[in-house]
Each structure stands twice: as C-alpha cells, then as structure tokens.
Amino acid sequence: MVRKSETSGRLDDAARAGWLYYVAGRTQDEIASSMGISRQSAQRLVSLAVAERLIKVRLDHPIAACLELADAVRKKFSLKHVEVVPSDPGSSSTTVGIAEAAAAEIERWLKRPDPIVLAVGTGRTLKAAVDQLPAIECPNHRIVSLTGNIAPDGSAAYYNVIFSMADAVKARHFPMPLPVLVTSAEERETLHGQQLVRSTLEISAQADVTFVGIGELGIDGPLCVDGFLEKDEMMELMRNGAVGEICGWVFDGEGKLLDNPINERVASASIPSRESSTVIGIGKGKRKFKAIKAAVMGHQINALITDEDTAEYLLKA
Amino acid sequence: MVRKSETSGRLDDAARAGWLYYVAGRTQDEIASSMGISRQSAQRLVSLAVAERLIKVRLDHPIAACLELADAVRKKFSLKHVEVVPSDPGSSSTTVGIAEAAAAEIERWLKRPDPIVLAVGTGRTLKAAVDQLPAIECPNHRIVSLTGNIAPDGSAAYYNVIFSMADAVKARHFPMPLPVLVTSAEERETLHGQQLVRSTLEISAQADVTFVGIGELGIDGPLCVDGFLEKDEMMELMRNGAVGEICGWVFDGEGKLLDNPINERVASASIPSRESSTVIGIGKGKRKFKAIKAAVMGHQINALITDEDTAEYLLKA
C-alpha cells in the first residue's frame, strides 16, 4: 500500500479489492476505507479486476449452458434475439420446449402497452406454441396471418394458426383468405389485387414482430404431408437445391429464395422486413437442421427460438 | 412458461436472470424487459440466484502479500502446501474466503485424470467449502468420510459434509455409518469390526488427499454446540491441555493427540498418513488460532488453507 507505481502492485490491489467486493461482499466505501484509498479508486480497482478477468463468475444451473449457446448463436449469425431451451433427449417431439418458450415470447409482445402488429406464419410448431397461450385481452394490437387459410382441397387449413390464436387472444385479427399455393403467378396477382387481400397484405408489411415456423423439405415435410406439393414437385425442388421453407417460400442452402415456378405460385405475404422488424423463427430437431441453418444464414429470419442440439449444430456448421 | 408458480421454474428464472446480470453484464432493467417482468422482480431473481448459490465467484490472482505469508508459513512448519486468502476486517464469519479457496482446491483434485481417493472430515468451514462446489462428474474418484454421520440424538448429523458433496460431485462416495463419539473403546472396536465400516476405514486409509476442518475447543466450540460433549467433559478436557480437534480427535497445544478417555471413544477413522498423503486443514479466525497452530506444529495436517490474520499469528507465535 505504500508503493503504488508498480504495475503488479496495482493488479494485486485490484485483486484484493475485487476479492473484498465479490467474495466478501463489502461495499466500495468499506473497501476504500480498509485499503486507505478513495471510494472512486476502490471502484476503479474493482472494475480493473473485472477487466483483467481476475474475477471469474460461474453459474451452476443447466440453463446456463442454454444461455451461452444462445449468445454464441446470436453473435455468429448477427441475430437480434436467440432463445435456446434444453433438449429433451428422450423425446422425439419437434415442439416440446420451444412451443412453451415461443408462447412466452408471444405473450411478452402482446403485453406491451403500445399497439403493435404481430404477424404469424404457419406450421405445427407455431400451432403448438399458440396452443400454450393463456387468454389475453389486447384490443390495441393487430394480429395478421402471412399465409392463406385454405387447404388444397378447399377446406380451412388446419395449421393456419391465426384462428387458434384468436381463441385465446382478444385482438383484431386478419386472416388471409387465400390458398397457400395458387396455380400460377398471374392468379396470384389477381388474388392479391382484391381489396380484402390487399389490406391484409398492407397490414402484414407493417408487422412489428413476426413468428414463423421453419419447415424442412422432403416427402415427409409439411408441404408434402399437407398436400400442397406433389411428391415429384418436391423432388424437383430438392434437385434445385431447396432445403427449407417459411410460409411456403422455398429457399436454398444459403437461405436465398429460389427463383423457380413454385415460389412464383406462393400466395403468402412476403416475410416482413428483417431490417425494420423482428422476425422470429421457431424450430428444432435434426430434420430441420439444414433448413434452420439456411434461414439464419440468409437472414430470412433475424431471431430464433430453438433447442440445445440445434444450437450446437448451428455453431459447428 | 405461461404458468409461473412452479418452484423449479422460479429457480430457472433466477438462473437466467443471474446469468444475464453477472455473465452477460446486462442491467436489471434490461433483464426485466427481456424477461417481461418488473425491474423489482428482476432484482429479486438476481438476489435469489446469489442466495441459492447458483452464482459462484472466484478470484484468480495470487495476491503478493498473501503469497509471501503462505510461503513463510509453509517453510516455518514444513508443510506441503499453504494457501492464504485476504482477511476481511469487517467480517466475523469463520468461512468467508477460505471456503471458496478450499472449494477451488477440492475442484483441482477432482479434476485430476488419474483416480484418487479423497477423504473429508467435518465442520462448518468444510461444509461451506463443499457448498461452493460446482457440479462435477468424476466417476473415477472415490470420496470417503472420515467421520460418522450420526448425531448424538440419532439423527443424521448436519455437518457431515459427504452428503452435501454427493449432491454436487458425481463420484462413488462412502459415508461412515457411525456416531462421532461412542460410549467406550470396546464399543468402538465392535463397530469398527463390522464389514461395512471396515471397508470404509480401509478406503479412508488409502486417501490421496484429505480435507478437514480444524475445530477449537471451549463451550462455544463445535463439539459442545453440536452436543457431542457435555460442558463438564469439555472443561475437563481443557484442564488436561486440549486446544483443538480434527474429526473429533482432540490434541494438545503441541498438536499431540491426547491419551484420554475422550479420544478412546472417537469413532472417526484415523487421520490419513501425513507421510504419504496430503492432509489439508481449513480454518481461520482468532478463536481457532491456538488450535490451528497446534495442528500444524504437531503435523496433524501437512497443508493449510487460512487467512492473512491467522497466517500472521502463526508466524509470530
């Protein structure tokens, strides 16, 4: 304490101050008087100890690993927000965990006092999330669907989540009275020109936050299973490099939307701006690995809710 | 996540808040808004995480003064290893600081790749140290208790640390199904002859490293407070020159085990060899000064974790 100018002495002091502060739990004032320096100097020593990484903080809880993964993924892909839930090794479900997390995130947005536009896509995961929502009243908000609600056979599409959402959430909601895929680009233009559709599209473009499922391709993927695409169309798509889809918009391994006849027939609204709004993708599981990776690489989404296994894949890949 | 009342969910939230606060360095306001709760609730979660010991802080820096003291003490008493942590002038705690240091030392031993036998004694300080341990998996190691786990009233003794240790450390552990003191030397022989006890005793004799608390005597000392000895027995002991105890083994001012009826009734295993293994005593504080000095003088231990004040006392005395 007599000599101050040696650098090592200063680090020693920093260590001592840091110890008193973090381990012993004293205030900076107490440290200052016990070391015979001013409070400000004590503060500097404490922050020096932190800056020099003399102080190591550890959190002993399974959730810590998830948070670290989330942070790493967020940084690697420059995402706005990433949430990672623990993987459940015993379950093959593609929704358990992330559905609850997504529901919590939806709830947080809906509880905001200022009016927002919340857009939703489609998919089983998103449906599961919406099913977790409690009853909420939020007359200020608007909820809009990006995708059509008409299945290939003309019935109401089951996985159009906006209706499930309307059950729980009291807000104005805007479905999209269209099929998911139409027969041609021209038909899409015509339909999108209708007044009702056009106003819904305009609302969707203003979305503050968007929740979308991320679908894998393949003959077991949702586009085939739900009958939107025939098996041979799917094979053709995959030959062209397609690996995943969001709201029917098909993209390749780098997350670029494909320039092909299928995408020309997608009647969904465009995915809202990733520059000016938050677009949260939801998905996990081995079959979706490539699709999720492509979606984050190509910035089709700028936020992600997934599980540990998937997050680890994203970091390794 | 819709329902919040689950206790485990609350701890998860605490962990999350603690991580965001200490690891990610966010403010409580940011945490509050990102978790959708009020700032006060965020603050509560953070302090809950601290209170539940989810957050562990460690300081990685050899403070010069402490190092010098440690070296001097090590030489003076021919010890294998001495660790000195800064004293906290304002605190009367007998564990703060050394508990963290002891936990770090235990962790270092447990992280060794080669299989070891780690023995533990008893005491509040050791308990506090073990409570600082993170979760570790080390199936190669064995952990054995030197002292019985049965209190005078027949219940499980609280300060038998091996059970706390088993919570954090995944390793085979061997408790000692005995009281600390039995009624006579003969009873001890009988009990020690039991197969279960004998094998535990054999393991303890092979210990590579042992961690023991150092207890002071007196009517406020642990032996009396925990009901192992009556006040008059204690007075008698002290009249005979006893100054401290380790695992119940009572020794005099020079660290020699007393040849008296009490030590004949101690059911603990013998302290493992100070020739062939490392026996680390943990303790600090004025009330323990004489006991610690006696323990190092008599080589009841061959390594010590203590604080500056105690180290200075040991050098002067």
Add this chain to the structure above:
DNA sequence: TTTGCTCATGGGCAATTACTCACCTTCAGG
C-alpha cells in the same frame, strides 16, 4: 527548464441497485 504526454486521483452527479412497505393472490385448515 520547459513542454507535452500519460495516467491516477477525487469530486460531483446520474444511473443503477437494494430495501422497505403495503397490498394481493393462493392455499391449507377450521
């Protein structure tokens, strides 16, 4: 000796955090 630079210091102040209090829900037991 002067000049110019770096760096630690303490004061002051705004931001952040901890604590207390009154109230509100939940739930077990009468």
Add this chain to the structure above:
DNA sequence: CCTGAAGGTGAGTAATTGCCCATGAGCAAA
C-alpha cells in the same frame, strides 16, 4: 365460506455504483 400464513408484486426511497471531468504528479523529449 372464512381466515391466516406464506410468498409474490409494484411503488417509493435510500444506498450504492459508474462515469465524466478537471487536476496534478511523473517523466521523457525538446
């Protein structure tokens, strides 16, 4: 159905901390 305990909540407030700034010491180059 009421009641009281336990535990959670937000508001308000006091305590603590982080940061900017002007100052001055130390030191090397001019």
